Amino acid sequence: MKKITLCIAGGGSTHTPGIVRTLLNNIEKFPVKTIRLYDIDAEKNDDMYVIIKYMLKQQGLNGIEVMKTEIPKEAFEGCDFIFSQIRVGGFKMREQDEKIPLRHGLVGQETCGLGGFAYGLRSMGGFLKMMSYIQEFAPEAWVLNYTNPESIIAESVRRRFPNAKIINACDMTIGIEEVLGNTFGYDSKDWIPEYYGLNHFGWYKSIYDIASQKDIMPELIDKIIENGIHWDRAGESWKKAYYMMGHMVKVFPSNIPNNYLEYYLFPDMAIDGEDVSYTRANAIMDGRVKELKEKADMIRKDHERTDIDFGSGVHGQYIVDMASSILNNLNMRFKVIVPNKGAIPNLRQDAVVEVPAYVNAKGAEPISFREDIPDFHKGLMEAQVAAEKLLVDAFFEKSYQKALQAFTLNQSVPSARIAKQILDEMIIANEGYWPELK
Numbered sequence: 221m222k223k224i225t226l227c228i229a230g231g232g233s234t235h236t237p238g239i240v241r242t243l244l245n246n247i248e249k250f251p252v253k254t255i256r257l258y259d260i261d262a263e264k265n266d267d268m269y270v271i272i273k274y275m276l277k278q279q280g281l282n283g284i285e286v287m288k289t290e291i292p293k294e295a296f297e298g299c300d301f302i303f304s305q306i307r308v309g310g311f312k313m314r315e316q317d318e319k320i321p322l323r324h325g326l327v328g329q330e331t332c333g334l335g336g337f338a339y340g341l342r343s344m345g346g347f348l349k350m351m352s353y354i355q356e357f358a359p360e361a362w363v364l365n366y367t368n369p370e371s372i373i374a375e376s377v378r379r380r381f382p383n384a385k386i387i388n389a390c391d392m393t394i395g396i397e398e399v400l401g402n403t404f405g406y407d408s409k410d411w412i413p414e415y416y417g418l419n420h421f422g423w424y425k426s427i428y429d430i431a432s433q434k435d436i437m438p439e440l441i442d443k444i445i446e447n448g449i450h451w452d453r454a455g456e457s458w459k460k461a462y463y464m465m466g467h468m469v470k471v472f473p474s475n476i477p478n479n480y481l482e483y484y485l486f487p488d489m490a491i492d493g494e495d496v497s498y499t500r501a502n503a504i505m506d507g508r509v510k511e512l513k514e515k516a517d518m519i520r521k522d523h524e525r526t527d528i529d530f531g532s533g534v535h536g537q538y539i540v541d542m543a544s545s546i547l548n549n550l551n552m553r554f555k556v557i558v559p560n561k562g563a564i565p566n567l568r569q570d571a572v573v574e575v576p577a578y579v580n581a582k583g584a585e586p587i588s589f590r591e592d593i594p595d596f597h598k599g600l601m602e603a604q605v606a607a608e609k610l611l612v613d614a615f616f617e618k619s620y621q622k623a624l625q626a627f628t629l630n631q632s633v634p635s636a637r638i639a640k641q642i643l644d645e646m647i648i649a650n651e652g653y654w655p656e657l658k
């Protein structure tokens with residue numbers, strides 16, 4: 221089997237150890253020979269380099285090479301796969317995305333509402349630049365992308381690099397399935413879910429359970445209505461997210477929604493109790509960012525120690541499984557973010573949607589739904605698609621007017637007055653990251 225050269229773009233991310241742990245546990249299916257860590261933040265990249273070296277030693281896998289670089293050519297040339305998790309502006313700018321809208325009484329969130337749009341205008345620039353390096357140095361490599369906000373990134377890549385070998389994917393649905401399976405006593409690995417939407421903006425249509433040979437979504441909905449969803453293994457903000465997901469099922473019991481819909485359907489409840497001076501970005505900087513930095517320093521101080529552990533989860537598993545499904549032509553099923561082109565028949569064809577797909581040596585082959593989706597979901601999605609498209613227009617055309625239209629149309633925004641205030645504030649906060657809007 222061919223030995224694989226993999227680049228993790230955004231190597232300094234806190235998700236890197238989890239991805240590498242999964243890689244090391246799946247070496248038979250995905251025989252990685254070289255891991256390259258690419259990041260513009262040399263210090264964070266070095267922390268992860270130290271950690272990955274340690275993990276390789278701990279697991280006795282000294283045959284795998286690892287290198288780190290800030291230079292695109294060194295990172296991409298000769299690569300077979302690139303996993304992207306770059307975050308343009310880092311957690312410092314995520315903090316701004318969350319806090320600016322919150323100060324105006326609106327949802328302040330990393331990928332949803334106006335925070336997501338601010339991040340989108342930053343992220344497209346960095347991501348498209350990276351894609352142009354990849355087109356130059358490794359046009360044959362597969363890019364598996366986790367960089368957010370994914371619908372906006374996917375739309376911009378569709379316009380600029382329509383033939384790029386990229387699969388955009390999000391681990392949220394697999395995460396939801398694991399939580400629901402664990403909570404209500406199923407093995408979610410035995411599920412064949414039907415799901416449609418935009419990224420962080422969709423619904424389950426059915427969930428076929430192989431063991432019981434039926435769609436178990438109706439019984440899951442009954443259980444959620446009766447018990448709610450209690451999930452406190454990942455901290456307060458995820459506990460609240462799953463609580464809100466349970467709430468959405470109670471109010472709209474036809475389908476199980478993606479948890480992120482809370483920011484559009486119940487923005488008032490979503491911001492209730494949020495602290496404008498300490499948001500999720502702060503919790504992460506004080507939590508996993510700090511913790512990994514400390515662990516890297518512990519390893520630097522004592523190269524002999526072997527007692528520090530780095531786990532993995534669905535996030536790493538999903539992307540490694542997808543790469544393995546391409547490499548070994550396995551036709552495994554994932555949710556991917558792709559141009560609609562008929563997958564959802566009654567939604568505009570040029571929308572970028574998130575739907576199930578089989579992934580094989582050719583890439584992603586999306587599944588087409590034969591039935592129209594309901595007007596409630598379609599209406600919400602159409603507005604969101606239009607807002608996202610306007611934002612991508614604003615980026616390419618450097619248009620203030622298009623950005624303002626996008627901000628106004630975002631369904632977390634009640635007034636064009638507030639949209640304009642926030643836009644103007646965000647232009648200042650994002651100086652050097654956003655295109656200059658005229």
Ligand code: G6P
Binds near residue numbers: 331368391392395504
């Ligand atoms: C899920 C989503 C990602 C998102 C992450 C945020 O995994 O699918 O798109 O970035 O949650 O998690 P965090 O711990 O950074 O708030």
Ligand code: MN
Binds near residue numbers: 389
């Ligand atoms: Mn996601």
